[in-house]
Amino acid sequence: MARIAGRFRRVEPRATARAFVLGLLSGAERKNCWQLAEQAGHNRPGAMQRLLRSARWDVDEVRDEVRSYVLEHLGGDGVLIVDETGFLKKGDRSAGVQRQYTGTAGRIENAQVGVFLAYASEQGRALIDRRLYLPERTWCEDPERRSGSGIPETVEFATKPRLALQMIEAALDTGCRTSWVTGDEVYGQDPQLRAALEARGVGYVLAVACTTRVRINEDRTVVQAVAAAATLPPDAWHRQSAGAGAKGPRYYDWAWVQIGADHNRCLLIRRNPATGELAFYLCWSPGAVALSALVRVAGIRWCIEECFQAAKGQVGLDHYQVRHWISWHRHITLAMLALAFLTAVAVSTKPTRSTDPNRPVRSSDPIHLTIPEIRHLFGSLLKRPASSVKSLLAWSIWRRCHQAHARSCHYRRRLATSSPI
Structure with a gap:
């Protein structure tokens, strides 16, 4: 909290922000303003609501x-993931x-969608x-809806890949040292995102659809990705792990095909050994890399799903009950701060080396502290x-009076707008 204290102009919202984050780390059933205020010992949720709506502090600075x-706690040369x-x-x-x-x-549901960078x-x-x-x-071209939800006039429509690129460029501009970006098909299919990453010299492993058209062979034949996979000989496939999963290493069969005239541009293909299901990735790197490096980056993409699970399950990323543009960003940012704290604690508790390197690992030895376990201990x-x-x-x-x-109010509104039969 000391890191963000200077972002608040007054002591009252600063203290409320601390209580808010502590509430996110607590065992409260729902991490909304009502329950966080009760958890903090407040008499009413007004202070928490003002923190998210009208208090003066810059959420982007936080x-x-x-x-x-x-970045300080997770070290350099990691991978940026968009989803x-x-x-x-x-x-x-x-x-x-x-x-x-x-x-x-x-499926299709009534929902808000947030684009995140991990x-x-x-x-x-x-x-x-x-x-x-x-x-x-429905939103960018509707001034009345924009005004009612507090959306700034400077905010214009941007596709999800464009939003992802804004976040990637902001991270790179602030000194984030990374060699790779990865994401799913929504981002892999966008040529502008890929071109921007290449212009900045950042490699990528981005998922694409099986119908994506690529150029192969010296005559630069254009074929669909699934057709390129069908022409590969058996010895083109290599069994490698995409990283450790909950039940052990995640082994797949992998192959790669050079596409275009650029020797550092390829189509990476993953095959499930059990089902034969294929997945495809467009890859580019500023220098020559091994197949194992591309496999590692492709496997890391699932880390952002773990972040979403931890953020929603442990620190209430989706527990908010707000409508306003600024309120959404403030709740999400404070939840990200709480998750970052848990991650930093998890990193600090990992042993750097065994006290006895010759001692075998026993099945009865506990695993490293996980984010849910740390949140439980801290909340207790x-x-x-x-x-x-x-x-x-x-x-x-x-609560019952408010309800x-x-x-x-709902009944009066319904009766006023309903015509008699």
């Missing part, structure tokens, strides 16, 4: 501190919400940047004494 904090995640919502007033596909639900190294992984995706027609240490009956009842009465007022 985001920059989160990024530098992560989006959905936040299921009701209604139509939350900034950026509409019916759209989200992998969170696996940093992963051998030490660990964490989220370092975020952008809220605004659909073009911060657990407040049992609230008095008077305090519990006061919060119960306040009664909200219900009354």
Whole structure:
């Protein structure tokens, strides 16, 4: 918290921000303003709500501190990973919400979509940047909706790959040392993103669809990626691990095919040994690299899914109940800070070397401290004494009064807009 203290102009929001982050690290059932205020011992959620909406502090400056904090603790020459995640919502007033596909639900749902940037190294992984995706027609071209949700006039429509590139360039401009960027098909299919990374000398391993057309052979024949894989001889495939999974190394068969005239540009193909299912990646690097290097980067892409799981399950990334543009960014950024703290603690608790290198590893030895375990231990240490009956009842009465007022407003609005039969 000392790192971000200077980003607050007054002591009151600074203290509230500390209570907010401690609440995110606690065992509170839901990490919204109501429950975080009760967890902090406040009488009302007003201070927490003001922190997210009207208090004067620069959320992007705090985001920059989160990024530098992560880079300091996870070491250099990691991999930048881009991906989006959905936040299921009701209604139509939350900034950026509409019916759209989200992998969170696996179908089209009413949701907001956030594009995120993660940093992963051998030490660990964490989220370092975020952008809220605004659909073009339903939001960017609707001044009334924009104004109602507090979207700044300077914010224009940007595709998800464009938002990803903005975050990547911001990380590189602030001194992030990385040789690779990876992402799924949404980003691999965008030629502008690939060209921008090449212009900055940053290699990439980006997933693409099986129908992607590539140039192979000396005569530069254009074929679909799946057709290029079908022509490979058996000895072109190599069994390699894409990294450690929950149940052991993730072994796949891998092959690569040079595409175009650039010797450092290739199509990487992954085959599931059990099902034969294929996945394809467009790869480029400023210098010659081994197949194992591309396989490592392709396998690291799944780290951002682990970040989403930890952020939503441990620090309430998706527990917010806000509609405003600035409120969304403030909640998300403070949740990223809480996740970064847990990641830094996990890194610091890993032993640098065994006290006895000749001692064999036994199955009874505990694994390294995980983020969920650290959050549980930290939350237990911060657990407040049992609230008095008077305090519990006061919060119960306040919640029920607030809910009664909200219900009354909804009924009046419905009756006013409904025509008699």
